[in-house]
Amino acid sequence: MMGMRTNIFNENFLNETDQDANSVLIELDKGLRSTKTGEQCEAIIRFPKLFEKYPFPILINSSFLKLAEFFRIGSNLSRLWVLRVCQQSEKHLEKILNVDEFVKRIFMVIHSNDPVARALTLRTLGAVACVIPEKQQVHHAIRNALDSHDTVEVEAAIYASVQFAAQSKSFAVGMCSKVASMIESLQTPVSMKILLIPVLRHMYHDANTAALVRTLCHNLLPKYPSEQFVIAIIQSLSHLSYVTSVDIPDQVDLLLVYLKDPRKKVQLAVLQSLNKLAGKGAYLWPKSAINKLLTLTMQCSYTNMALDVVITLTGCPTTCHTMLNEERNQILEMCKSCLLLEHNVGGKALTILTKLVSYCCTENIAPPTCFVEHLNMNLEYLIHSALHNKAPLKDFRIYLRCGIQLSRVNQAFGENFAETIAELLVENSACFTCVFRKTTSNKASIFNLQHVDFERLQDHEPNYSDLQTGFSYNPRRRKF
Numbered sequence: 001m002m003g004m005r006t007n008i009f010n011e012n013f014l015n016e017t018d019q020d021a022n023s024v025l026i027e028l029d030k031g032l033r034s035t036k037t038g039e040q041c042e043a044i045i046r047f048p049k050l051f052e053k054y055p056f057p058i059l060i061n062s063s064f065l066k067l068a069e070f071f072r073i074g075s076n077l078s079r080l081w082v083l084r085v086c087q088q089s090e091k092h093l094e095k096i097l098n099v100d101e102f103v104k105r106i107f108m109v110i111h112s113n114d115p116v117a118r119a120l121t122l123r124t125l126g127a128v129a130c131v132i133p134e135k136q137q138v139h140h141a142i143r144n145a146l147d148s149h150d151t152v153e154v155e156a157a158i159y160a161s162v163q164f165a166a167q168s169k170s171f172a173v174g175m176c177s178k179v180a181s182m183i184e185s186l187q188t189p190v191s192m193k194i195l196l197i198p199v200l201r202h203m204y205h206d207a208n209t210a211a212l213v214r215t216l217c218h219n220l221l222p223k224y225p226s227e228q229f230v231i232a233i234i235q236s237l238s239h240l241s242y243v244t245s246v247d248i249p250d251q252v253d254l255l256l257v258y259l260k261d262p263r264k265k266v267q268l269a270v271l272q273s274l275n276k277l278a279g280k281g282a283y284l285w286p287k288s289a290i291n292k293l294l295t296l297t298m299q300c301s302y303t304n305m306a307l308d309v310v311i312t313l314t315g316c317p318t319t320c321h322t323m324l325n326e327e328r329n330q331i332l333e334m335c336k337s338c339l340l341l342e343h344n345v346g347g348k349a350l351t352i353l354t355k356l357v358s359y360c361c362t363e364n365i366a367p368p369t370c371f372v373e374h375l376n377m378n379l380e381y382l383i384h385s386a387l388h389n390k391a392p393l394k395d396f397r398i399y400l401r402c403g404i405q406l407s408r409v410n411q412a413f414g415e416n417f418a419e420t421i422a423e424l425l426v427e428n429s430a431c432f433t434c435v436f437r438k439t440t441s442n443k444a445s446i447f448n449l450q451h452v453d454f455e456r457l458q459d460h461e462p463n464y465s466d467l468q469t470g471f472s473y474n475p476r477r478r479k480f
Helices: 021-032 037-045 047-053 057-073 076-088 090-095 099-111 115-127 136-145 151-167 169-184 190-200 207-223 227-244 248-258 264-284 287-297 303-313 317-326 328-339 343-362 369-388 393-409 411-427 454-459
Strands: none
Touching (some): 047 076, 057 099, 076 115, 099 115, 136 151, 151 190, 169 190, 190 227, 264 303, 264 317, 303 343, 328 343, 328 369, 369 411
16 A cells, blocks of 8 residues: 555546536646656646646636746656647647747757757747747757757757748748758768658748759659658658649659559558549649559559549549540459459449549440440449458448449439349348338339438448358349
């Protein structure tokens, strides 16, 4: 019993509805004034929960001023926990009323002789960059810290640089040359250069600065071919292109070059960036880039993610037009190959064909016969196969969504699809709840498309354990 520490806090102090915010704040203030370090830290880490339950500006302002004062006079351990509170309570920072006083108390520690204390100060200032984006004295302190001989302080300055570059145009433009010189310097360790590169992704406020950063990163790629370096540069350049929308065609071409890189992590970073750029500006993609992507889809290590990029591209009418007129055969071959693979890959191939056919129907264009034939041949089969093989529910939902999307643009297909689902309900009644309504006693038209609750069907989880083990399937083609 002697080894047990008495907790001065009520463990349920934020769960008691009859306790007001002032009482809770007084209780936490008592913990901050405790002589025991453990109780001080325990009080600090309870503030984010306090802010969530009582998001009042007066309370938040008072709390952050208390934390800032404790940061000034406390130990490095307590400063670390104050930093964590600032990081976790980012959405409440704008409710601080006395920002200048708050920053003043934090900033006083920057003059400490302890490099760890200075590093914690820089990181805390970076965590609150959204409310002090144009504080010139903070900008100056970060710039000076980058020249420090203490690694911990330099890394903290880099973290703060990333945060302020995302918030302040003047800081980003002013730091561009400094960061570029550090990256190009032979005296800067490679590990430090990798940390500096993310700062460059926020240099988009000025056209000349963005062009300078792009040139710098392109020059760095052949000099530092290591996996971490390539990934950091690719991600920074892609973010820069995503924000500016100026260099998307060139960036897409660069990414497709690195999609051929045999390193899986590099391919993963490339595909994530391609998907991001496809969502932002698919209409800006060069036609040759679409061809290269389709060629590399089956060759890369992450076919599933490559198909996601193609699906994102099909959301743009311009890209759909290009695919249907110039890449029709290549898309068909790619989808045919994917339909022979596992369910998650086949489902995405089916989604691509569905989106392209839906685009044709929406624009009153005759859909390619080869696309329609493959949809007719594979959709019903994949639905039955997913049930029979107990495929993951998400794959089953993909097939249903494809059927729903096609049904919305083609009434004949919708009627056949509704009949197929109705037969599935009869054959596997234990797998589904009743999500259809009978509309007539006529067997030929028991289920009508407009009365089918497709949305409930795709969200309902079938009970695979109730399926008959002797399930057999006689495929029939549903025609448009």
